[in-house]
Structure formats: C-alpha cells, structure tokens
Amino acid sequence: MxxxxxxxxxxxxxxxxxxxxxxxxxxxxFKVSHxxxxxxxxxLRQVECEISAVALAQIAKSMTDMKIGTVLKLIGFxxxxxxINLQLVLHVNSMHPI
Amino acid sequence: xxxxxxxLDIPIDTxxxxxxxxxxxxxxxxxxQVPFGKKLVVGVVIEIAANSSVPLSKLKAAxxxxxxxxxxxIASLDLLRFCSNYYHRPLGxxxxxxxxxxxxxxxxxxxxxxxxSWFRLTNAGRIANTSPAAIRGIIRCRLLTLLNKSDxxxxxxxxxxxxxAFKILEEFITLGWVEKIPxxxxxxxxxxxxxxxxxxxxxxxxTVSAEINRFNTWLLHGITGSGKTEIYLRLISLQLLQGKQTxxxxxxxxxTPQLEGIFRKRFPTSIxxxxxxxxxxxxxxxxxxxxxxxxxxxxxxxxLAVFTPLPKLGLIIVDEEQDSSxxxxxxxxxxxxxxxxxxxxxxxxxxxxxxxxxxxxxxxxAINGRYRMLRLSSRAxxxxxxxxxxxxxxxxxxxxxxxxxxxITSLEKCLSLKQxxxxxxxxxxxxxxxxxxxxxxxxxxxxCTSRLVVHxxxxxxxxxxxxxxxxxxxxxxxxxxxxxxxxxxxxxxxETALTEFFPNARILRIxxxxxxxxxxWGGMLKDIQEQRVDILVGTQILAKGHDFPNLALVGILNSDxxxxxxxxxxxxxxxxxxxxxxxxxxxxxxxxxxxxxxRFPDHPLYCALHQNNYDSLTKILLSEREMACFPxxxxxxxxxxxxxxxxxxxxxxxxxxxxxxxxxxxxxxDPVPAQMxxxxxxxxxxxxxxxxxxxxxxxxLALWYKKIQMLPARNVRWLIDVDPLEF
Numbered sequence: 068m069x070x071x072x073x074x075x076x077x078x079x080x081x082x083x084x085x086x087x088x089x090x091x092x093x094x095x096x097f098k099v100s101h102x103x104x105x106x107x108x109x110x111l112r113q114v115e116c117e118i119s120a121v122a123l124a125q126i127a128k129s130m131t132d133m134k135i136g137t138v139l140k141l142i143g144f145x146x147x148x149x150x151i152n153l154q155l156v157l158h159v160n161s162m163h164p165i
Numbered sequence: 166x167x168x169x170x171x172x173l174d175i176p177i178d179t180x181x182x183x184x185x186x187x188x189x190x191x192x193x194x195x196x197x198q199v200p201f202g203k204k205l206v207v208g209v210v211i212e213i214a215a216n217s218s219v220p221l222s223k224l225k226a227a228x229x230x231x232x233x234x235x236x237x238x239i240a241s242l243d244l245l246r247f248c249s250n251y252y253h254r255p256l257g258x259x260x261x262x263x264x265x266x267x268x269x270x271x272x273x274x275x276x277x278x279x280x281x282s283w284f285r286l287t288n289a290g291r292i293a294n295t296s297p298a299a300i301r302g303i304i305r306c307r308l309l310t311l312l313n314k315s316d317x318x319x320x321x322x323x324x325x326x327x328x329x330a331f332k333i334l335e336e337f338i339t340l341g342w343v344e345k346i347p348x349x350x351x352x353x354x355x356x357x358x359x360x361x362x363x364x365x366x367x368x369x370x371x372t373v374s375a376e377i378n379r380f381n382t383w384l385l386h387g388i389t390g391s392g393k394t395e396i397y398l399r400l401i402s403l404q405l406l407q408g409k410q411t412x413x414x415x416x417x418x419x420x421t422p423q424l425e426g427i428f429r430k431r432f433p434t435s436i437x438x439x440x441x442x443x444x445x446x447x448x449x450x451x452x453x454x455x456x457x458x459x460x461x462x463x464x465x466x467x468x469l470a471v472f473t474p475l476p477k478l479g480l481i482i483v484d485e486e487q488d489s490s491x492x493x494x495x496x497x498x499x500x501x502x503x504x505x506x507x508x509x510x511x512x513x514x515x516x517x518x519x520x521x522x523x524x525x526x527x528x529x530x531a532i533n534g535r536y537r538m539l540r541l542s543s544r545a546x547x548x549x550x551x552x553x554x555x556x557x558x559x560x561x562x563x564x565x566x567x568x569x570x571x572x573i574t575s576l577e578k579c580l581s582l583k584q585x586x587x588x589x590x591x592x593x594x595x596x597x598x599x600x601x602x603x604x605x606x607x608x609x610x611x612x613c614t615s616r617l618v619v620h621x622x623x624x625x626x627x628x629x630x631x632x633x634x635x636x637x638x639x640x641x642x643x644x645x646x647x648x649x650x651x652x653x654x655x656x657x658x659x660e661t662a663l664t665e666f667f668p669n670a671r672i673l674r675i676x677x678x679x680x681x682x683x684x685x686w687g688g689m690l691k692d693i694q695e696q697r698v699d700i701l702v703g704t705q706i707l708a709k710g711h712d713f714p715n716l717a718l719v720g721i722l723n724s725d726x727x728x729x730x731x732x733x734x735x736x737x738x739x740x741x742x743x744x745x746x747x748x749x750x751x752x753x754x755x756x757x758x759x760x761x762x763x764r765f766p767d768h769p770l771y772c773a774l775h776q777n778n779y780d781s782l783t784k785i786l787l788s789e790r791e792m793a794c795f796p797x798x799x800x801x802x803x804x805x806x807x808x809x810x811x812x813x814x815x816x817x818x819x820x821x822x823x824x825x826x827x828x829x830x831x832x833x834x835d836p837v838p839a840q841m842x843x844x845x846x847x848x849x850x851x852x853x854x855x856x857x858x859x860x861x862x863x864x865x866l867a868l869w870y871k872k873i874q875m876l877p878a879r880n881v882r883w884l885i886d887v888d889p890l891e892f
Contacts, residue, residue: 088647088648088649088650089599089619089621089624089637089649089650089651090624090637090638090639092639092647092648094648121648123647123648124647146603147603148602149602149603150602150603150604150605
C-alpha cells in the first residue's frame with residue numbers, strides 16, 4: 068500500500084499567489100495542462116488532462132520564478148484536496164523545467 | 166467577657182473563639198492577629214461571648230489587636246453578614262475578601278501621612294513683582310504662572326514642573342507669597358462648564374433630587390448618548406454639597422480613565438478615589454482607607470468596591486447595570502449590583518441603575534413597580550440622532566477577508582470625509598481556530614473544553630479561558646500535513662485586512678491584548694479623541710460608555726455567533742451589546758450609520774435593532790422567559806462541583822441531591838456536566854434548583870447548605886452560585 072508516485076510533464080496554465088502557513092512555510096498552488104501520446108492496449112492514443120498541483124517550502128518559492136506557459140516535469144504523490152473535497156492534487160516533491 | 170469570636174478566611178462556615186482579656190463591644194469590627202494551626206492569621210472580631218463551646222483550657226489567646234485603622238462599622242458587618250447568608254459562603258471568607266491585600270497581612274499597616282497638599286497664592290504673592298525681569302529661572306516662572314492660573318495647586322502638579330520646584334515653592338512660602346492650605350478648606354466648587362439639561366434630563370434630575378435623601382431604586386433607562394452621565398454628575402454634586410459620599414460602580418476597568426477624567430474636570434477639588442484590581446497594593450490601601458475615614462467623596466470602582474466601608478454614603482450609582490462583570494463567577498459569587506441595592510436600602514439612600522439596555526431582571530422589576538423607571542429617549546447633544554441601522558445579507562454576496570463590499574465602500578467614504586469608523590468584532594486574536602483541512606484536526610486546549618486561538622504575530626496559540634500558550638506547530642500533529650490554516654476572524658485578522666485595503670489609513674486595534682499594559686489605554690483614548698485614528702478595530706472593550714464625537718460608522722462582524730448559543734441569556738446579551746456598539750456612532754452632529762453583516766437579516770433581534778426598539782424585543786424575550794419558567798420569572802441557584810474526573814463531580818452532586826429535603830415550590834433538577842466541561846484541568850458539573858419564590862429558595866438553600874457541608878467531599882470543590890449567569 069505504500070506506493071504513491073506520479074511523474075508527469077505539463078505546461079503551467081494557472082498560478083495562485085504564493086501564501087504562507089502560520090509559521091511561514093511557503094505554499095504554491097498551481098495547475099498544469101498535460102498533452103501527450105500514450106500507448107494503451109498497444110494502441111497509440113492522444114491524452115489530455117489538467118492537474119492541480121501544490122508545492123511547499125523551497126520548491127514553492129522557486130515556483131514564483133515560473134511564468135504561465137512554462138513546461139515542467141513534476142514528481143510527487145497524490146492526495147485529495149481536503150476531507151470534504153475528493154479532487155486529487157499532486158503534491159510536488161521534485162520539479163524541473165524542460 | 167473575654168472571649169472574642171473571629172471571622173477568618175478559612176473555608177469552614179464558622180467563627181473561631183479566642184481569648185482576649187478585657188474585650189468589650191468596642192472591639193467588634195477590629196482586625197486581630199490570632200494563631201491558627203502553626204500560622205498567625207488576620208481576622209475580624211464579629212462577636213463578644215461570655216462562654217465558648219470549646220473548653221477554656223483549649224482556647225488560644227489573640228496575639229495582637231490592630232489599631233492601625235478604624236474598626237469596620239456595624240453597617241459594614243451587616244452588609245457582609247447578609248452577603249454571606251444570601252450567597253451561602255462562610256462569613257470569614259466574605260469579611261476578609263473586602264480588605265485590600267495589605268490589610269490582610271499579619272504586619273500592622275503604617276499609614277503614611279496623607280501626601281496630597283494644596284497651595285495657593287497669597288495676596289502678597291498676587292501683588293508682588295512677578296515680571297520676568299524680577300523672577301529668574303524657568304521653573305520659578307512656570308510655578309508662578311501655574312499659581313496665577315489656578316486657584317489651588319496640588320503638590321503633584323508642583324512635582325511635574327521640575328526637580329527643584331519644591332525648593333522654590335518653599336522659598337515662596339518664606340517670602341509669604343504662597344500659603345499651604347489644609348485639605349478640609351477645599352470646598353466643592355462646581356465648575357462653570359455645566360451643560361444645560363434637556364427637558365427630559367431636567368425632569369429626571371428633578372424627580373430623583375426631590376427624593377435624594379431616601380431609599381429608592383431608580384432604573385435610569387436612557388438611550389445611548391442621552392446624557393446619563395450628566396445626570397450622575399448633577400446628583401453627585403448635590404451630595405457633595407451635603408458632605409456625603411457617592412459610590413459609583415462601573416463594569417470595566419477600561420472605562421475608569423474616561424469617567425475619572427469627566428469627574429475630575431467637573432469636581433476638581435473633591436477627593437475622588439479609584440478602586441479596581443489594576444491598582445498596586447499601596448494605591449488601593451490608601452484609597453480604601455480614605456473611603457473608610459469618610460474623606461473620599463467620590464468612590465469610583467469595579468464590582469469589589471461595593472463592599473468599601475463608607476460612613477457618609479449618600480448615593481449609589483451603578484452604571485451599565487446589565488453588565489455581567491458585576492457578578493463574580495468564582496468563589497463568592499456575588500452580584501455587586503444586587504449588593505448595592507441591599508446596601509442602599511439598608512443605608513436608606515437612593516440608588517441609580519443606569520443603562521441603555523437594562524437587564525431583563527431590572528426591566529421586569531421596573532414595570533412591576535419595584536423599581537422606579539426614569540427614561541431618556543433622545544440624544545442630549547442638539548442635532549445628534551440615533552444612527553441608522555442596516556443589515557448586510559452575507560448569504561448571497563462574497564466577503565473579502567470577512568469584509569463585505571458595502572462595508573468597505575462605507576469605510577472608504579468615511580475616510581474621505583475625515584470621519585472615524587469602528588469595526589466591531591467580539592473576538593480577539595487572529596483567528597479562533599487552527600485547522601488541518603486534510604484530517605479536520607483542530608488545535609484544542611489540553612486543560613479546557615476549548616479551541617486554541619491563533620495569535621499570528623507572536624506565532625502562538627492561546628487558550629482564552631485558562632491562559633495556556635504554545636507555539637504554533639510545524640504541521641498537523643495528527644496527519645502531518647504542513648498546510649494548516651487559521652479559520653474564522655479575530656481582531657488581528659481584521660486589522661491586517663484593513664491595512665491592506667486602506668494602506669494610508671491610521672488603524673488602531675483595541676482589545677484585551679493591545680491594552681494589557683498599564684496606562685496604555687489612556688493614551689489610546691486620547692489618540693481617538695484627538696482624531697489621530699481613522700479606523701478602530703475592537704472588541705466589547707470599545708462597546709461601553711465611550712464618547713467618540715467624530716465616529717460616524719460602525720461595522721459589526723460575526724455577531725451571528727451568539728444566535729447559536731445555548732445560553733438563554735445570549736439573545737439579551739447580544740442585543741444589549743449591539744445597541745451599545747451601535748450607540749458609539751453619531752453622538753455629535755455627524756449622522757451615524759451602523760452596518761451589520763449577518764446571515765439572518767430577518768431575525769427579530771436585528772429588526773428590533775433596526776427600529777431601535779428596546780421595548781419591543783424585551784417584551785418578546787420576557788414572554789419567552791415566562792413560557793420557559795426562566796428568570797426573572799423564577800429564581801435559580803446552581804450547585805457547582807469540580808473534580809479531576811467528571812464522575813467524581815457527578816457522584817458528589819447526586820449525593821447532594823439525595824440529602825436535599827423536598828420543599829414545596831422548589832424544583833431540583835438532575836446533575837449534568839457544565840457547558841464547558843473541562844476548565845483549567847478540572848471537570849465541572851452542576852445541579853440546578855429553582856423556585857418562583859426567592860424567599861422559599863433561600864430557606865431551602867440555607868438548610869441544604871448545612872447538609873452539603875456534612876457530605877464527604879474528597880477531591881471535589883463545590884460552591885453554591887445564587888442567581889447564576891453562566892451554566
């Protein structure tokens with residue numbers, strides 16, 4: 068049950084203003100749009116999706132340099148947005164512009 | 166007779182017998198030092214007895230009789246005895262609680278000579294050559310100017326002029342220019358600045374002054390800004406002329422600087438003392454003694470001041486009589502307002518209960534003719550009208566950081582007109598809750614059934630009940646999510662938001678935290694009055710009594726919270742509070758406006774507020790109370806118990822209920838955990854008894870109290886709270 072890792076590339080399409088927790092940890096919330104071709108049951112197909120992502124601390128701060136449209140590779144885990152909102156959010160642990 | 170019966174501050178309801186050869190009734194009311202166990206303690210002689218139930222050989226002797234201050238008068242002792250009987254607390258505890266801490270000490274009190282001296286210019290001084298050429302030195306000049314300007318000056322005023330001002334003053338005295346005058350010669354001079362009374366005020370004043378020398382409970386129901394204080398001042402001035410003392414009780418320490426200022430300006434030469442808990446021990450002792458010796462003419466104080474011995478008492482004023490801080494919530498649960506009424510009746514002097522929103526109890530007494538109602542229904546300042554009250558329905562519109570667009574626009578308008586505004590939110594701190602949205606964890610107090618409040622600037626979480634404090638953690642302790650966030654609004658958060666909306670406005674936050682330091686409050690008030698503040702953000706500290714002439718707008722946030730309360734008094738208290746806050750606006754010729762952000766714009770409470778109709782809502786509330794058999798239609802008493810385990814407290818209450826003798830007209834309910842079950846690490850429960858007859862309830866309680874005292878009460882603290890306000 069320990070597995071929870073997602074690697075995905077995408078373009079930043081939305082970026083919220085950087086906010087901080089009460090003790091001052093930076094939090095960046097953003098959205099990426101992903102477009103690619105993937106194999107499915109040996110057939111190549113078109114894939115499009117949008118993913119909400121959140122980054123904390125150092126990564127969050129480096130996100131402020133990113134402009135809308137920047138393409139990133141993100142690695143992280145998935146968690147639901149909150150106890151009442153079941154939407155999945157990618158919690159980014161590693162981020163590289165490509 | 167050589168046995169004295171002494172009241173000691175020991176939680177056992179009895180007097181203690183000691184030997185004192187040659188004791189006479191003269192000694193009653195005197196403080197004595199006696200051995201108790203291995204210690205020496207201070208007590209007060211209550212009775213002289215010929216014999217004791219304790220064998221003579223076992224009686225100890227009193228070790229010292231204090232002659233440092235006059236004994237308590239019979240009147241004082243009667244008041245305390247009544248208090249002890251009515252609230253069912255040991256007499257010793259009641260008697261000793263009235264002394265300032267210095268007088269409870271086993272060491273005798275050495276009274277410093279009355280330090281205030283008065284000086285005035287003699288005729289020789291007046292005609293002497295005081296031209297700058299003849300008088301050298303800045304301080305010399307200043308001192309002469311001061312003396313020339315005022316009739317009399319105080320030594321403290323001299324001190325302010327400079328280090329060697331006293332030396333110069335002495336020089337003037339030897340020259341015969343200045344004379345020292347004894348205190349007594351300073352007669353009450355009423356100063357010129359008396360505003361003319363409105364017709365209504367005049368009627369009220371004449372009605373009371375016609376019966377100024379006998380007991381009456383007057384309920385002065387005057388809308389905010391109707392000039393109740395002016396009535397107080399006129400009545401005090403009447404009593405000053407008769408050489409009598411006036412006791413003025415006010416609910417909050419925060420009100421003292423303003424009221425004291427008004428009193429001192431009107432009666433500059435009268436001796437006014439202040440009695441409240443923020444004074445240091447010697448200030449308090451000195452004030453108390455001046456009152457007891459009959460020297461202090463006006464005694465201004467919070468609830469404890471009601472017990473101050475006043476030999477020449479002529480009038481009692483209880484301002485904001487509905488305020489719950491007149492009721493002590495712990496130990497001796499007395500109501501200073503009710504004690505004041507007893508005292509006025511005993512002394513046969515009038516008592517004025519003043520309020521814009523009388524408590525339902527007092528209002529009910531007034532419409533039934535037990536109290537006499539006096540009304541002031543228009544504002545005293547010409548052209549000043551009550552503010553218009555409007556609700557902003559926040560169910561349908563978006564709020565930004567708790568503030569609606571309408572409110573922000575109105576604040577902006579005030580700013581541009583250079584008028585002051587007030588944003589009222591009755592919650593201090595940044596946010597009332599710190600929550601983890603992933604797992605719904607909330608920061609709670611380990612010792613109380615309460616949530617910890619976020620104080621963002623200090624990065625701390627605080628319990629507003631027990632004072633517990635901790636640093637805000639890194640992450641949620643339950644699930645580890647670091648994204649924990651404050652929820653809801655407090656004064657600090659509103660202040661922060663306003664600073665962002667209005668970067669150029671001068672914003673001042675006034676709550677318990679920002680006014681904690683001694684003397685800071687006076688400066689803040691001055692800043693407001695002299696218009697160095699544009700927007701005020703504050704809690705109920707700001708709601709009562711203050712007069713800010715330039716305040717045009719009041720915004721009320723989060724008042725709905727009280728509508729969810731389980732207390733049957735919540736609606737009454739909310740209504741009173743909102744009327745008070747709303748009343749801060751439009752007190753001079755600037756029209757006032759009040760905006761209330763609510764989810765229930767049609768609630769009868771807000772409707773009554775909108776129409777400014779105290780009587781209509783009060784009638785609704787009274788009929789609800791009557792249906793539910795709540796006060797003022799019944800009289801209640803709570804037996805409170807606390808222990809480390811809730812079961813211990815509940816078991817004790819069950820046993821107590823079992824010992825109660827069934828009484829006709831007295832209902833006894835089942836023991837239940839208190840609303841706030843855990844408090845300061847103790848689990849609390851209570852048992853309610855009520856009756857339609859106060860007399861019957863008292864008879865029942867007196868018998869029951871004796872029985873409960875005999876119960877084994879290991880690990881349980883208990884007390885009887887008569888006329889409880891909180892459950």
